[in-house]
Amino acid sequence: MREDDGSRRRREAFAVLAAAPAEMLARLWRESGLPDEGALLRGPETGLVALRGRIGGGGSPFNFGEATVTRASVKLPSGEIGHAYALGRDREKARISANIDALRQKPDFAAAVEEKILGPLRRELQERDEQRRAEIAATRVEFFTMVRGED
Template sequence: MGLLARAPADRLAALYPHISEHAVLRGPETGAVMVRGRQGGTGAPFNLGEMTLTRCSVRLPCGKDGHAYVQGRNKDHARRAAVLDALLQTEAIGEVTARVLAPLAEAESAQRTARASKAAATKVEFFTMVRGED
């Protein structure tokens, strides 16, 4: 679900253009979630600020339910993710994993590695100046 929540909406739409038949149980509805942090990074919680979130719940004709909570305000994204969540509980799991989840995971991993690699290149290598005394 995290992968579908984080995926760019247009990328998801390109990988899964035609949404399977489904009934909408709830939403899609956009709202806000209060994000919490911890005092000193590890202590008691405090409220940091909100983020936008869109949720949707659907039911497939076979009766399986799917839920999605995706970052942002894109209702189409939430509905698509909810249908995929439901499909993952059916025999379509293999196809959905191969056609949608795997490419998303691969793209996300490549992007993360690229950012981490650029950060790593800015790591300071200290060297000590040695005085020429014996």
Template sequence: MSSSQPHDDLQLQKRRQSAMAVLAHSDVDAIAQKLTPLALPAYENLREAENGLVMMRGRVGGDGAPFNLGEATVSRAAVRLPSGEVGFGYVLGRDRRKAELIALCDALLQSGAHGAAVERDIIAPLRTQMLDARRDRAAETAATRVDFYTMVRGEG
């Protein structure tokens, strides 16, 4: 085992986490559109995309006793590339196609043959769109901001 292996694994894990955050916040049609021009390998569904429920837990104040907040609908999928990389996709809501596309992107991102192209052609443009949309919403919100202040009157 080389000394750079743990560093490489950590770097890949951070890259995957960042990509999953972008993909989860992206529209399924945008993801599919970005995947279309790539020469995608055939892949095997390890877990057919399916819908289910997860229990959401909460804590009062961040450090209080945990409690069951409620259930949320999720979709999940798992795929394997012919080269062996396994990708997982989880998304809030009932969108099995999006979960499958996220799993495919996750697997491709780990692939030496496709990782750079996925980062460049899919993740980076979707990240830019996501950040632009956030900036636009923040500007819209800031335009309606009202600053309140208290005037101190002298009572004499």
């Protein structure tokens, strides 16, 4: 059960890192003072992921195109292995993200990673989404009925 919870949180960190604007991530990483010590095990390398939709929205899957994806894996001197995957071709973003994934597995660093990197990114992403939702909501049609004739 605890392992599932760990996976869920690690997955959430992956989601934040994948969605992170590359420049902001690089800046937070630089300013965090966290050790940049991961040795690259794989990549950073760019490849394709075939994207699937579902017929009618919820039916059988079908392939409808591809996207560029960049991934990296690193190993810390203390042995933790970190991975990263994100849409696009930003190799530095993948390398930094893999380091962050490795560091957050170390109890000594988990809190700093959360406070200095994942927290600010999460807030930024949430603000962007909320802003967008609010702008879109203003274009929702409010129907009203015209009363015609007598009575």
